[in-house]
Amino acid sequence: MILIVNTTTDRTITENLHAALEQNGFSDAGADAKKEQKNKKGNNVYEIVEAGESRISPCIGCNYCWLKTPGICSIRDDYEEILKKMVHADQLWVISGTALGFMDHKGKNIYDRILPLATMYLHFKGKQMRHYRRYKQKMDFGLIYSGEAEKAYLERWNGRAALNFESRSLGVFSKEEIKEAVTCMH
Amino acid sequence: MHALIINGSPRVKKYSNTDKILEKIISGMKDSGSTGELYEISDRKQWEEIREKFYHFDHILIALPLFVECIPGLLLEFLETLPVPAKDEFAGERKVTEGSETDSAFSKKPVLSFLLQSGFAEGCQLRCGEEYLSILSGKLGCEYGGTLVKGNNFGIRLVEEKDREKMVLPYQRMGQIYGEEGNFFSEECKKFTGPEQFPGWVRVMVGLMFKTFAKKSFDKAAKEWGCTKSLKDRPYET
Ligand SMILES: Cc1cc2nc3c(=O)[nH]c(=O)nc-3n(C[C@H](O)[C@H](O)[C@H](O)COP(=O)(O)O)c2cc1C
Numbered sequence: 001m002i003l004i005v006n007t008t009t010d011r012t013i014t015e016n017l018h019a020a021l022e023q024n025g026f027s028d029a030g031a032d033a034k035k036e037q038k039n040k041k042g043n044n045v046y047e048i049v050e051a052g053e054s055r056i057s058p059c060i061g062c063n064y065c066w067l068k069t070p071g072i073c074s075i076r077d078d079y080e081e082i083l084k085k086m087v088h089a090d091q092l093w094v095i096s097g098t099a100l101g102f103m104d105h106k107g108k109n110i111y112d113r114i115l116p117l118a119t120m121y122l123h124f125k126g127k128q129m130r131h132y133r134r135y136k137q138k139m140d141f142g143l144i145y146s147g148e149a150e151k152a153y154l155e156r157w158n159g160r161a162a163l164n165f166e167s168r169s170l171g172v173f174s175k176e177e178i179k180e181a182v183t184c185m186h
Numbered sequence: 187m188h189a190l191i192i193n194g195s196p197r198v199k200k201y202s203n204t205d206k207i208l209e210k211i212i213s214g215m216k217d218s219g220s221t222g223e224l225y226e227i228s229d230r231k232q233w234e235e236i237r238e239k240f241y242h243f244d245h246i247l248i249a250l251p252l253f254v255e256c257i258p259g260l261l262l263e264f265l266e267t268l269p270v271p272a273k274d275e276f277a278g279e280r281k282v283t284e285g286s287e288t289d290s291a292f293s294k295k296p297v298l299s300f301l302l303q304s305g306f307a308e309g310c311q312l313r314c315g316e317e318y319l320s321i322l323s324g325k326l327g328c329e330y331g332g333t334l335v336k337g338n339n340f341g342i343r344l345v346e347e348k349d350r351e352k353m354v355l356p357y358q359r360m361g362q363i364y365g366e367e368g369n370f371f372s373e374e375c376k377k378f379t380g381p382e383q384f385p386g387w388v389r390v391m392v393g394l395m396f397k398t399f400a401k402k403s404f405d406k407a408a409k410e411w412g413c414t415k416s417l418k419d420r421p422y423e424t
Contacts, residue, residue: 101325156317
């Protein structure tokens with residue numbers, strides 16, 4: 001399943017994405033769920049979460065998700081639903097606004113709050129120290145941004161963030177490059 | 187030198203590793219005759235005051251934990267609200283034409299330095315975050331004063347007092363250098379990071395330590411925190 005989280009309030013980005021995905025034979029898990037349950041999994045199914053107006057607080061580093069209530073964030077807000085979907089996702093695409101050359105805090109919070117998907121335990125993966133993934137599911141990372149940003153830096157960052165979860169970067173695209181982004185979703 | 191010092195951790199002061207590190211930095215600065223004014227990003231009530239003061243300091247130090255390869259969302263949220271002055275608002279850069287001298291509020295561009303600390307121990311883990319900080323200082327209209335980069339700090343909040351002291355003491359010397367030079371460009375500061383990557387045999391040893399000592403100490407900490415589940419629990423698995 002391809003999970004797309006829109007942290008901006010600009011719905012035209014997800015409308016364009018939706019159209020491009022339908023054109024490329026992907027199916028909307030949200031729409032299909034109403035018809036039939038069977039399409040929920042698989043590579044060509046996507047789900048869009050509009051989180052632009054959701055209540056998603058920043059991570060406060062309490063470490064409860066590792067040491068007190070393993071896998072569960074102590075902040076009970078709209079992020080919980082997203083986290084539950086991530087457990088079944090092969091791809092995570094975050095749509096974010098930008099600030100100071102990077103993604104803005106609403107986009108970054110989606111990644112900071114992802115820690116419940118890892119455990120406290122550590123190991124070396126190749127030459128890199130890593131936390132173990134909590135679930136078997138591997139989720140590759142893609143990023144779509146809206147606004148001015150240092151794209152080369154975002155690419156480096158996205159690659160590193162993906163590596164942390166032993167997954168791949170699917171690329172970084174501006175909102176004008178939706179078609180290119182969709183080609184990376186196959 | 188009198189510096190504005192900001193703890194950029196979202197974690198409350200009492201539990202913040204950055205805070206324990208900054209205590210030593212500030213004490214080192216005193217050794218060199220410098221002073222600092224400390225604020226916390228974790229306390230939103232302080233944001234207004236930091237914003238007002240920010241561009242009136244010649245030296246600013248932002249100390250922060252690495253959060254997913256870059257800066258924490260909460261710190262980013264704060265920085266997004268800074269009133270970045272236009273280039274020509276700094277007196278040092280302003281072309282003053284005779285008779286039309288505007289009263290600039292700012293004397294000159296602040297030198298913005300960073301202290302980036304993280305959980306993972308090897309220097310290579312922090313380089314992506316470090317690159318952003320060099321970009322960020324420009325975006326904020328500041329002169330870049332370099333970044334002191336150091337990993338292996340996860341345990342500061344978890345260990346006993348005397349071990350904590352051992353972990354943070356080396357930062358005192360870094361504070362002294364910062365107090366003297368107002369930046370982190372010296373060789374000594376660069377070396378402070380330690381190895382970029384552990385050699386193979388160290389990785390084997392540390393890997394073993396993860397499976398034994400570290401695992402035990404995490405399990406112990408969890409128990410003390412009242413955890414009743416396995417740390418590998420999968421609450422959302424269906
Ligand atoms: C949400 C989150 C993300 C983190 N990401 C990283 C990371 O990418 N690399 C790393 O080495 N440490 C990472 N850490 C560990 C912290 O940088 C480290 O524990 C630091 O000492 C915390 O400082 P503080 O107590 O002042 O917040 C992360 C911690 C949290 C809570």
